[in-house]
Amino acid sequence: MVRGMGKRPSARVIAVGGGKGGVGKSIIASNLAIAMAQAGNRVILVDADLGAANLHTLFGVDGPRTSIQTLLEHEVDTLEAATTPTAVRNLRLVAGMGAVPGAANINHAQKQKVLRHIRSLDADVVVVDVGAGVSYNVLDFFDLARLRLVVMTPQLTSVQNAYSFTKAAVLRALRHAASDPGEVSLLEASTSTRETARVEALLAKVRAESPAFATRLEKVLSGFGAQIVGNQVFEAKDAGIFHAISRMMGDFLSIRAPVLGHVRASRRVHDSVTRRRPLLVDDPGDECARAFHRMAEALLLAEVDEPMRPAVAVAGERDGARPDDGQTDEELPAEPGLYMRRHERHPVSWTARLEGPGGGAYVQVREVSLGGAGIEANEPLPVAVGDERTLVFDDLPDRPALPGVVRYVNARHSRVGLEFLCEGELPARIVADARH
Numbered sequence: 001m002v003r004g005m006g007k008r009p010s011a012r013v014i015a016v017g018g019g020k021g022g023v024g025k026s027i028i029a030s031n032l033a034i035a036m037a038q039a040g041n042r043v044i045l046v047d048a049d050l051g052a053a054n055l056h057t058l059f060g061v062d063g064p065r066t067s068i069q070t071l072l073e074h075e076v077d078t079l080e081a082a083t084t085p086t087a088v089r090n091l092r093l094v095a096g097m098g099a100v101p102g103a104a105n106i107n108h109a110q111k112q113k114v115l116r117h118i119r120s121l122d123a124d125v126v127v128v129d130v131g132a133g134v135s136y137n138v139l140d141f142f143d144l145a146r147l148r149l150v151v152m153t154p155q156l157t158s159v160q161n162a163y164s165f166t167k168a169a170v171l172r173a174l175r176h177a178a179s180d181p182g183e184v185s186l187l188e189a190s191t192s193t194r195e196t197a198r199v200e201a202l203l204a205k206v207r208a209e210s211p212a213f214a215t216r217l218e219k220v221l222s223g224f225g226a227q228i229v230g231n232q233v234f235e236a237k238d239a240g241i242f243h244a245i246s247r248m249m250g251d252f253l254s255i256r257a258p259v260l261g262h263v264r265a266s267r268r269v270h271d272s273v274t275r276r277r278p279l280l281v282d283d284p285g286d287e288c289a290r291a292f293h294r295m296a297e298a299l300l301l302a303e304v305d306e307p308m309r310p311a312v313a314v315a316g317e318r319d320g321a322r323p324d325d326g327q328t329d330e331e332l333p334a335e336p337g338l339y340m341r342r343h344e345r346h347p348v349s350w351t352a353r354l355e356g357p358g359g360g361a362y363v364q365v366r367e368v369s370l371g372g373a374g375i376e377a378n379e380p381l382p383v384a385v386g387d388e389r390t391l392v393f394d395d396l397p398d399r400p401a402l403p404g405v406v407r408y409v410n411a412r413h414s415r416v417g418l419e420f421l422c423e424g425e426l427p428a429r430i431v432a433d434a435r436h
């Protein structure tokens, strides 16, 4: 990106959301902000939770003199002037609405103003805690960032909420990409048929009418930048659900949402709230602290290729209203168990043949594990879930052939997950080849 002379580079903006209340969004946002500040970055943590701003409480700041509200009430000209120092060097806090007495709800113009000011904050990193729910306000603060963390616990209700929240955020981001009323109505027409379980199906409809718009939407999806953060994990094996949801988001929402990491349920984290000193202020160096530092490092290294988009006002909508499909108790689009894998997966790029009763097709093997393989084809594959097929690994010595059963197929039938029907030497040999 070419920047104008004298114009400072924009901050790395990281939004933290997740739908459900109480899952730990504020704990995650504050400790990640601290870890990045401790690594020498100038960090500003923004409490954009318009319902229940409480980041200042987590930092032991009583009655902050300035907040988002101070900006809206014209007491200060910039959001920078509304920051409050914290006990952590390099970390400043923008307290939220309600942190000072007399809070009011935020209207459309005020929201645009806050979004604009967050975008122009002078910092290396800006972390935005967007609060709970899926109102347009929450989604628009989430859509501000190119790195978006979806926080969830392993509990099914939290996972469902986080999935619905992410879906609402994806649809909102697509909506923001519409540049004229024609595109808005095309998107609405493609969404309103309730066939939104798979974003790919929605895209196909848009593509049929406007290939150029569909290409832009694909770009929004590929640059969506979501990452999953698991919280309140009691046992390591419970973290499998985060990977399952990540794969499900890939399949149904057409976004990459890798698992950034997870934080254990910990007495120390719990007590840090009561003591009003975030865990990393005292940095116990325990497993949770290490998890925060690891995630912070990954976030600082994450590539963010797309410049931030200007805010787009969506015409004709009531502010703060819930999107129709934003109900947070929506069921998951598939059984998470199907997306669970017992074995470590290894990325590969092999050519193979998928053989069945109707003949064979050439495919690319993208990943293998002891339990199965993920394959892709340029043409739709004539398979359905439950079909038995044999995968012949043409690229490997002796061309091993493994029988398997189809466990998932994407909407275009171009990506297929195959579970091997045999165990032992053959899958072990294939995994050994993948490791080399």
Ligand SMILES: Nc1ncnc2c1ncn2[C@@H]1O[C@H](COP(=O)(O)OP(=O)(O)OP(=O)(O)O)[C@@H](O)[C@H]1O
Residues within 6 Å of the ligand: 020, 021, 022, 023, 024, 025, 026, 027, 028, 049, 052, 131, 132, 231, 232, 233, 263, 264, 265, 266, 267, 269, 270, 273
């Ligand atoms: N890893 C953890 N271990 C133990 N307790 C935790 C952990 N994470 C969060 N908690 C507990 O959960 C409570 C809620 O966390 P937090 O305030 O961060 O949630 P939230 O998602 O921001 O909620 P809200 O939507 O209401 O803003 C904390 O006060 C703390 O007691």
Ligand SMILES: [Mg+2]
Residues within 6 Å of the ligand: 025, 026, 027, 049, 054, 129, 131
């Ligand atoms: Mg919170």
